[in-house]
Amino acid sequence: xxxxxxxxxxxxxxxxxxxxxxxxxxxxxxxxxxxxxxxxxxxxxxxxxxxxxxxxxxxxxxxxxxxxxxxxxxxxxxxxxxxxxxxxxxxxxxxxxxxxxxxxxxxxxxxxxxxxxxxxxxxxxxxxxxxxxxxxxxxxxxxxxxxxxxxxxxxxxxxxxxxxxxxxxxxxxxxxxxxxxxxxxxxxxxxxxxxxxxxxxxxxxxxxxxxxxxxxxxxxxxxxxxxxxxxxxxxxxxxxxxxxxxxxxxxxxxxxxxxxxxxxxxxxxxxxxxxxxxxxxxxxxxxxxxxxxxxxxxxxxxxxxxxxxxxxxxxxxxxxxxxxxxxxxxxxxxxxxxxxxxxxxxxxxxxxxxxxxxxxxxxxxxxxxxxxxxxxxxxxxxxxxxxxxxxxxxxxxxxxxxxxxxxxxxxxxxxxx
Numbered sequence: 001x002x003x004x005x006x007x008x009x010x011x012x013x014x015x016x017x018x019x020x021x022x023x024x025x026x027x028x029x030x031x032x033x034x035x036x037x038x039x040x041x042x043x044x045x046x047x048x049x050x051x052x053x054x055x056x057x058x059x060x061x062x063x064x065x066x067x068x069x070x071x072x073x074x075x076x077x078x079x080x081x082x083x084x085x086x087x088x089x090x091x092x093x094x095x096x097x098x099x100x101x102x103x104x105x106x107x108x109x110x111x112x113x114x115x116x117x118x119x120x121x122x123x124x125x126x127x128x129x130x131x132x133x134x135x136x137x138x139x140x141x142x143x144x145x146x147x148x149x150x151x152x153x154x155x156x157x158x159x160x161x162x163x164x165x166x167x168x169x170x171x172x173x174x175x176x177x178x179x180x181x182x183x184x185x186x187x188x189x190x191x192x193x194x195x196x197x198x199x200x201x202x203x204x205x206x207x208x209x210x211x212x213x214x215x216x217x218x219x220x221x222x223x224x225x226x227x228x229x230x231x232x233x234x235x236x237x238x239x240x241x242x243x244x245x246x247x248x249x250x251x252x253x254x255x256x257x258x259x260x261x262x263x264x265x266x267x268x269x270x271x272x273x274x275x276x277x278x279x280x281x282x283x284x285x286x287x288x289x290x291x292x293x294x295x296x297x298x299x300x301x302x303x304x305x306x307x308x309x310x311x312x313x314x315x316x317x318x319x320x321x322x323x324x325x326x327x328x329x330x331x332x333x334x335x336x337x338x339x340x341x342x343x344x345x346x347x348x349x350x351x352x353x354x355x356x357x358x359x360x361x362x363x364x365x366x367x368x369x370x371x372x373x374x375x376x377x378x379x380x381x382x383x384x385x386x387x388x389x390x391x392x393x394x395x396x397x398x399x400x401x402x403x404x405x406x407x408x409x410x411x412x413x414x415x416x417x
Contacts, residue, residue: 002331003330007337010317014310018342021303025346028292028299029389030353034380035292039285039360041373042277049191050241054250057081057089057257058239060264064280067273070101070239071089073111073192076169077203080236085263089240092256094249097122100237102204106169107296110151112197114204116233120146122243125191135159144183152185159183163197167216175207177221202232214318226351237248242267259357296389300396303342307335308400317403330366332401339397340390347386 011018029265037224050071059079068074068083088096099122102114117138119253120131136159138146145163147155157163180199188194206227210217213372244250250269321331355375362373378386 021306022342025299026349028296029347029350032292032296033354036379048126053241054244055242055267057267060266063268063273064277077238082236083234094244096243096245099241101239105165105237106198107165112165113225114199114201132187134185134187143180145180146184146198148186148196149188150194157182178207201234205232304396331405335401335404336394336397339393343393
């Protein structure tokens with residue numbers, strides 16, 4: 001206890017430089033733990049983008065690619081799934097529900113998705129939460145559209161506003177002859193649904209009545225009244241979200257889809273595909289973690305340099321301690337104790353900065369990027385990281401501690417000119 005008290009008094013005597021060192025350590029610790037929080041939060045947010053869906057079925061391609069374009073609206077499908085194959089799928093025993101989706105068009109850089117009203121009932125995110133409407137209701141008329149929260153906020157849409165869909169993702173050709181009307185605005189979810197315009201599958205067929213081979217046929221457009229009277233059953237869809245009656249039927253249904261003889265199809269488990277996706281981005285994740293660890297290492301080396309440079313002014317203090325009978329362990333323990341105390345204070349202050357930052361930035365991150373960061377107490381991994389920082393502080397303090405021990409009594413008592 002006397003050594004601890006001596007270390008505290010010594011640190012207090014140099015409180016300005018010690019305070020700056022502690023603050024530097026605190027910032028590095030906040031960055032180090034913040035990167036870990038962002039990593040785990042991003043992983044959780046990605047995993048929570050879709051929940052309650054047992055299988056995603058699409059044209060045969062890579063599992064990650066199917067996940068990206070069907071759930072995250074990133075990329076495009078290599079092929080479509082015929083409506084006949086969809087009918088065969090939903091007729092399989094064990095299928096509890098199925099929601100088809102059709103992608104391909106856009107509206108002012110936002111993706112347009114055709115689906116059924118079952119999407120609003122079956123889609124789950126963030127641990128089972130359902131989609132809620134901030135305004136309006138699902139599609140009722142053929143040319144009704146539901147917009148996500150980001151679409152409404154960015155483009156300023158309200159109920160009843162007109163929407164003209166563009167053909168394709170980067171096309172300057174619009175389906176201006178068949179405008180839509182906003183029938184609903186979804187509440188914020190923090191998922192790709194916020195950046196999606198949702199219409200019915202029949203509406204997707206309706207706006208392409210006069211299109212063939214990716215181009216509009218010449219001549220006058222078909223009147224809207226005539227389009228409404230047509231059979232607008234979909235000919236093909238992009239993917240299907242599937243729920244099964246029992247978990248034991250998931251793999252049987254997956255094998256059936258993957259072996260489907262009529263056309264090449266692929267069924268993926270969303271969780272497995274997400275793990276594969278994180279494996280692909282693991283290099284960047286490791287690099288970010290390494291950079292933050294290097295920041296902590298730099299702060300600890302700066303602390304060691306501060307202690308080492310201060311030994312010149314503390315020569316007499318070290319000599320007096322040696323003259324009073326302080327052994328090697330006492331002198332080294334004092335210097336190492338000071339380093340560990342500074343690292344401990346920096347770690348505590350860093351935790352405070354981290355949680356204050358989380359409290360302030362969490363609503364903005366959730367609203368802007370859909371990144372939900374829970375404010376939980378430090379877990380086992382965080383405590384392990386803090387313990388590693390304290391151990392590193394003790395290690396880097398060995399050099400100044402050995403230097404202090406080697407200062408002789410005579411060198412400390414003789415004043416330098």
